[in-house]
Amino acid sequence: MSLDQRAPAAGVVADALPAPASARRQAPGRAAAVVALAPALLTLAVGLWGIRRRNTMWGDEAVTQQLAQRDWSQIWRTVQHVDLVHALYYAVMHEIFALFGTGLPALRLPSVLATAVAAAGVGMLGLRLAGARTGLLAGLVFPLLPQVQKYAQEGRSYAMVCALVTWATYALVAGVTHRARWRWAVYGCVMLLACLLHEFAVLALVAHGVTLAVSRVPRPVLRAWAATAAGVVAGLLPLALCSTGQSGQVSWIESPVRLPGFLAMAAAGMVCALAPVRGRGPVRLRALAVPMTVLPCCLLLTASLVKPLFVDRYVLYSNLGIALLLGACVDWVHRLWRSSRGAWIPVVAVLAAGAVLAALVPASLSLRTPRSRTNDVTALATAVREAGRPGDGLLYLSGKHRLWTAAYPEDTRSLTDLALARDPVSSDTLTGVERPARDIAARMLRFHRIVVVRDPAGAPVPSGPRQEAKTDTLRCHFRARATTGVSGARVTVYVRHTPSRHCG
Known part of the structure; x- marks a missing residue:
């Protein structure tokens, strides 16, 4: 047998050998x-x-x-x-x-x-x-x-x-x-x-x-x-x-x-x-x-x-x-x-x-757009900034929105939070501590314009004495001038007007 004939057999044997460990x-x-x-x-x-x-x-x-x-x-x-x-x-x-x-x-x-x-x-x-x-x-x-x-x-x-x-x-x-x-x-x-x-x-x-x-x-x-x-x-x-x-x-x-x-x-x-x-x-x-x-x-x-x-x-x-x-x-x-x-x-x-x-x-x-989430706090803060003027009052009908706008404090810095008594950090809370209902109503009456942040239309209306004081004062003494809808909230500008008779 020639050397060339023996080579393939050797190759087969080599292939059959186990690989090194x-x-x-x-x-x-x-x-x-x-x-x-x-x-x-x-x-x-x-x-x-x-x-x-x-x-x-x-x-x-x-x-x-x-x-x-x-x-x-x-x-x-x-x-x-x-x-x-x-x-x-x-x-x-x-x-x-x-x-x-x-x-x-x-x-x-x-x-x-x-x-x-x-x-x-x-x-x-x-x-x-x-x-x-x-x-x-x-x-x-x-x-x-x-x-x-x-x-x-x-x-x-x-x-x-x-x-x-x-x-x-x-x-x-x-x-x-x-x-x-x-x-x-x-x-x-x-x-x-x-x-x-x-x-x-x-x-x-x-x-x-x-x-x-x-x-x-x-x-x-x-x-x-x-x-x-x-x-x-x-x-x-x-x-x-x-x-x-x-x-x-x-x-x-x-x-x-x-x-x-x-x-x-x-x-x-x-x-x-x-x-x-x-x-x-x-x-x-x-x-x-x-x-x-x-x-x-x-x-x-x-x-x-x-x-x-x-x-x-x-x-x-x-x-x-x-x-x-x-x-x-x-x-x-x-x-x-x-x-x-x-x-x-x-x-x-x-x-x-x-x-x-x-x-x-x-x-x-779609997941990479703002609308992919249930609310957009950036749009909310922008809407508040565009609606407000320096010296206007700022009122949250729902406390959760205060936390959302806190992400962009520069957008609300020129406005006065009418209900806030203690801020979230000093009160160890998420939304801060609000004033008593009577104090909130009294502070609201000192302002000619108030920017109001509230839930979208159709959402459950917050209840409680403070919420009633806010909504009653707005209804009797202010008139809505413009509303901006954003994802998860509404921003409305209220302007002071003469109260109607049934408000007393």
Whole structure:
């Protein structure tokens, strides 16, 4: 046999030899890096796109901006009366503002970064549960979901909660496999931190329990999870008990908020759950993703039968389950395409992708406009500035609007707040302390022009002696000259006139 004839055989033998141990270790590491980094970078790009939202802010963000600027002691005294559930978030934002200022980028960038961390976690979960391609696809889908895009650009705690729940879920899956005590400690600490940022993160704990139950993991694992979950609940209990005294904070919720959009995405996830998934390890992707998608929403809706509580952002972390199911379904379609079992697969895949993009692009553009939020405090402050003249009176028929205009104090500096006795900072409140009803009426009569800020037409009219004094004095002694409607409020200029006979 010639040398040339022997060479191919040698090549076959060389190909059959196992790869060096270093190469085997590096390949999974490279896959994990791609699966984590690609979604995180996409999330950063999507999150930074239009992050200033045309230099506008909405009401809840104004609360964050105002409270987080106060010092630690002032924050603590304020949350004794209101917003205790967000105390930890305000403390975090206080430090961020101290380092980077109080502008819109500093207000929203922490949420963008948290969402990027969550996207990396979704990718890593998909990698561990079903392989690198599923993980990569799930991680890339996650930042494109409308809810995720919206709250990635808000100066509130929900993106941080989502990131913590995502990585707590990853720690749970890793703990099932390795059973090391330190892994359960990590899981418990991350879950507790998520719950302290927002109490409804505890609903994810229920989803985790169902996942372990349907996965039929060994009893020692169930006992370890139960002990850890009990520790999380015990750590949350003091905050939960104290915050019940501030239940008026959610009195504005009269019916589920933005439920149809959430249900549409959850339904899409449930349809994708029908696709076969390649599983890895004792916990399967569907066993984790379906409870995470369904249970927090259902539990909050059930609680709403007693007291309305459902707001889509309270269960934002459920989107990690939706992303995993969508990523697994896209992976399944890809496998069908590669197997060439049917010529219809590429056509259906292209049409489906086109339909999804057609739905996502308008939604993504809309989310980056001021009208995407329920109110626009920037427009409100501008309307007050344009309506008022130096020396005019300023009257809030609802105290919440005082907090909103406080985000732009230069727009109201030339006006006199007629009802305010103590400002929000010195009174350790969000909206300040107002004067007695009689004093408010007397001060109103000293002014010829008053700029009045009130709720939109059709909104419930505030009640109480102070509100009655304001509205009665306006009705008897002033006449509305001009009204400007803005998102979430109205600004009306009243001018003094001779009172009618029935006013006395």
